[in-house]
Each structure stands twice: as C-alpha cells, then as structure tokens.
Amino acid sequence: MSAELFLLIALEGGQRDEAMALHDRSRSALTRAASNPADNAIDVARYERAQSALEALALAARAAGAPWTMSDSPVGQGSSALLYTAPHSPPAHPAVRRLLERAAAPGAVVVEVVWPFAPGATVLPERGNGQLPSARRWSAQGMRAKEAIQVRFRGQLEVAMRTAAESPNFSRVPPGMAGQRPEAIVPSGIPNAVLTDTLREFVAQVPGRGPVDVPVRYRDGSCARPFPLGAVPMGRNWEPTARLLSFALMSIRHVELDVTVDGAWLRNSEISRPRPMAQTDELVYDTSRRQLAALTGAGQVALEIYQSGLEPAVVGFYRAVVDHLREQPGSLAVLPVFYRDDGPFGEGVPWRSP
Known part of the structure; x- marks a missing residue:
C-alpha cells in the first residue's frame, strides 16, 4: 500500500536564495488575497505557483544530493512549504534541528514537501485457517x-x-x-x-x-x-473576571448570532474550501494560535465561543487552546456554547486553568 509521508530537504547557497525569493513571493500573494477577498483568484493562483516552484526546487536539490530526512506527520505550521528561515534562532522541531546539523554550511533553509504515494508496508493479519478475523462489534445496549x-x-x-x-x-x-x-x-x-x-x-x-x-x-x-x-490542569467554574469577548467559531453559519457576538473567530470562506480534513484542522490550529497569542498579549482574556459543528475546526481550535494554556497558564478561559435546533444555545464545560 502507499503512504503519505513528508520530506524535509535542506537548501544551501544559490538554492537557498531562490527558495527565499519564492517564499517571499507566495507570502506577498497571500497578503494581497487577504486584503481583497472578493477578488483574490489571481493572487491565490500566484501563491500556488510560487509554492509549487518551491517544492520542485527542493525535490531537484534532493535528487542532486542535498541533505534530507522524512517524517510521517506534518512538521510545518504555516502557509508555506519553507519551514525554517532564521539561522540565528534554533528551530523548534527536532527533525529540522538534526537536518540542519547535517548541512555543509550555516544559513541553510528547510523545505517540507508532501510525498503522497510513498511505498508503505501492507500488514495483513495472520490467518491460521484462511479466514479473516471478524471485525470488532460494538453494541449500544439500548442507549439513545x-x-x-x-x-x-x-x-x-x-x-x-x-x-x-x-x-x-x-x-x-x-x-x-x-x-x-x-x-x-x-x-x-x-x-x-x-x-x-x-x-x-x-x-x-x-x-x-x-x-x-x-x-x-x-x-x-x-x-x-x-x-x-492529560496535558493541562483544568477548573470547571466559569466566573470570568478578565476581559470577556464572544465569537462565533465560524462566520455565516448562524447569522442570528450577529447581534450577540463581537465577531467571528474563523472565516467560513477560508475554512470550508475543499481540501483534506487534516489540512483544515492545521489551518484552524495555526490561525487560532496566532489569534490567541495576540488577544492575551494585553492581559487575561475570557472567550465565549458559539460553535458550529465542523469537526476539523473544533479539533484544531481546541488543540490551539490546550497548547496555549500549556505555555501561558491562566491567561485564557474558553466557554463553549452550542447551537440547538429546539431552543436557546447551551453552554459546555469551560476550558480554563484552575
């Protein structure tokens, strides 16, 4: 069977400079697209071309003998295949650190390329009598x-x-x-x-x-x-003494919230595009990490999040909440609020440090 893996490739010298130029070009295109969402097709296409050229450059460098390594989970957190651009600060991911240690000279950059059809092992169960084992069954036992x-x-x-x-x-x-x-x-x-x-x-x-x-x-x-x-000590009470803000998790989903919330945490036009769900999860995680850091930079914040039920958005957002609380305990409290067809919104269990 095939497997999706992630190649990390170090670029040096002239290839490094070319990679930086492509990275800057794609970042500029994204900035323009965000500033004019009603007419951003041209800038989105420019971004895609620059990123494709960056990946092709990295693959050509790997074929020519550039240092590289492999991961079975994504390493990058941003919108570019270029992961590491600042040689004066050590990279956080250990795989990137190890790869840069193998580079011939300081100042290398690292590009992540998805390898969607890498050879993978097909593991079959042992069969003593030629019969495949039955799938595990789970019974609801009369539960609703x-x-x-x-x-x-x-x-x-x-x-x-x-x-x-x-x-x-x-x-x-x-x-x-x-x-x-x-x-x-x-x-x-x-x-x-x-x-x-x-x-x-x-x-x-x-x-x-x-x-x-x-x-x-x-x-x-x-x-x-x-x-x-099992990562964060949690308290269950909800008595926000910090600045309280209310957000819809995603825009457009429930327009009746417009008079209730201070804004939308995520733009539906960006999150609901066709893509693998894991990529949507990563986009929400990255966006939420940046926005949580910006909100709590001025002091403690309490958030009421009126949620829609898009699973990658929920998982990506709350993974960002957990990582934020691990790094800055006490700076954030989140109260989930759920839409109900048959009545008012219902509150969930708070996510906050005790």
Missing part, C-alpha cells in the same frame, strides 16, 4: 443515539491514551507498522457538544493519566497533528 456516540468516543479516547503511553515515540514508527502505533481518535461524525466536552474531559490532568499525544485521523483518511491529552 447521542449517549451511545459519547460512550463509544470516550472508549476510543481511553484506548488511544493507553496505546500512546505504550508507544511514546509513535511518530517515528513507519505508517505500515500499524501494530506498533497507538490507536487514533476519529472526530468525524461526532456531534459538536459531545466532541468538545469529551475532549475537554480527557485533556484535564488527573492522577495516573497522561500526558500523551494521540494520533488524529479523519473520515477521509487524512492524519492531523496529534492531540495532547
């Missing part, structure tokens, strides 16, 4: 639909945490060796409130559990950045 989904998702999280704890270096295990990798959580199809509140339950630090990073896989098969569980 939403309750059954919550119980099953909670069980999935428990298995993912246990197997991740047994495989702490799972990101370095080849994708084909599934038996040595932890179980992934699958957010697709989980109702908005169930997804948010159950993740919140398992993010909280409790004695004897975590912290671990668990794989995330969506229904379309795309794999997102791992989600940290």
Whole structure:
C-alpha cells in the first residue's frame, strides 16, 4: 500500500536564495488575497505557483544530493512549504534541528514537501485457517443515539491514551507498522457538544493519566497533528473576571448570532474550501494560535465561543487552546456554547486553568 509521508530537504547557497525569493513571493500573494477577498483568484493562483516552484526546487536539490530526512506527520505550521528561515534562532522541531546539523554550511533553509504515494508496508493479519478475523462489534445496549456516540468516543479516547503511553515515540514508527502505533481518535461524525466536552474531559490532568499525544485521523483518511491529552490542569467554574469577548467559531453559519457576538473567530470562506480534513484542522490550529497569542498579549482574556459543528475546526481550535494554556497558564478561559435546533444555545464545560 502507499503512504503519505513528508520530506524535509535542506537548501544551501544559490538554492537557498531562490527558495527565499519564492517564499517571499507566495507570502506577498497571500497578503494581497487577504486584503481583497472578493477578488483574490489571481493572487491565490500566484501563491500556488510560487509554492509549487518551491517544492520542485527542493525535490531537484534532493535528487542532486542535498541533505534530507522524512517524517510521517506534518512538521510545518504555516502557509508555506519553507519551514525554517532564521539561522540565528534554533528551530523548534527536532527533525529540522538534526537536518540542519547535517548541512555543509550555516544559513541553510528547510523545505517540507508532501510525498503522497510513498511505498508503505501492507500488514495483513495472520490467518491460521484462511479466514479473516471478524471485525470488532460494538453494541449500544439500548442507549439513545447521542449517549451511545459519547460512550463509544470516550472508549476510543481511553484506548488511544493507553496505546500512546505504550508507544511514546509513535511518530517515528513507519505508517505500515500499524501494530506498533497507538490507536487514533476519529472526530468525524461526532456531534459538536459531545466532541468538545469529551475532549475537554480527557485533556484535564488527573492522577495516573497522561500526558500523551494521540494520533488524529479523519473520515477521509487524512492524519492531523496529534492531540495532547492529560496535558493541562483544568477548573470547571466559569466566573470570568478578565476581559470577556464572544465569537462565533465560524462566520455565516448562524447569522442570528450577529447581534450577540463581537465577531467571528474563523472565516467560513477560508475554512470550508475543499481540501483534506487534516489540512483544515492545521489551518484552524495555526490561525487560532496566532489569534490567541495576540488577544492575551494585553492581559487575561475570557472567550465565549458559539460553535458550529465542523469537526476539523473544533479539533484544531481546541488543540490551539490546550497548547496555549500549556505555555501561558491562566491567561485564557474558553466557554463553549452550542447551537440547538429546539431552543436557546447551551453552554459546555469551560476550558480554563484552575
């Protein structure tokens, strides 16, 4: 079977300068597109051409002997394939650091290229009598639909945490060796409130559990950045004494909110484009990290987030909340608020440090 891997390629000398020029060109195109969203098709096309040229440059350098390495999960967090451009500050990702140590001269840059059809191992179960084993069955045992989904998702999280704890270096295990990798959580199809509140339950630090990073896989098969569980001490009370702001998680979804909220956290026109769900998750994560840092730069902030149920948006946003709280405890509190067809909005469990 094929596997999607990520190549990290170091560029030096003239190739480095050409990569920087293509990076700057694509960044300028994105800036223009954001400033004029009603007529941004030309700038989006310019961005795509510059990024394609950057990836082609990196692949040609790899074929010519440039240092490179491989990852089975995405390393980049931004909108460009160019990951590392500042030799005076060490890169955060260990794979990038190791790659730069192999470069011949200081000042190299690193480009990440997706390899969508890398050779991968096909692992088949052992068959003693020629029969494939039956798929595991799960019974709702008379529970109502939403309750059954919550119980099953909670069980999935428990298995993912246990197997991740047994495989702490799972990101370095080849994708084909599934038996040595932890179980992934699958957010697709989980109702908005169930997804948010159950993740919140398992993010909280409790004695004897975590912290671990668990794989995330969506229904379309795309794999997102791992989600940290058991990572942050959490409090349940909601008494915001800091600056309180209200946001719709995504614009346009519920226009009746316009008179209630201060703004929309994400633009529907950007998030709802056709792409692998893991890429949408990463876009939401990156956007949310930047916006949370900007909001809390002036002091503590409490957010009411009126949520729509797009799973990659929910997972990407709350992964950003967890990472922000790990770095800046006490600077942020988030109250999920869920839309209901049959009545007023309902509040979820707060995400905040105690």
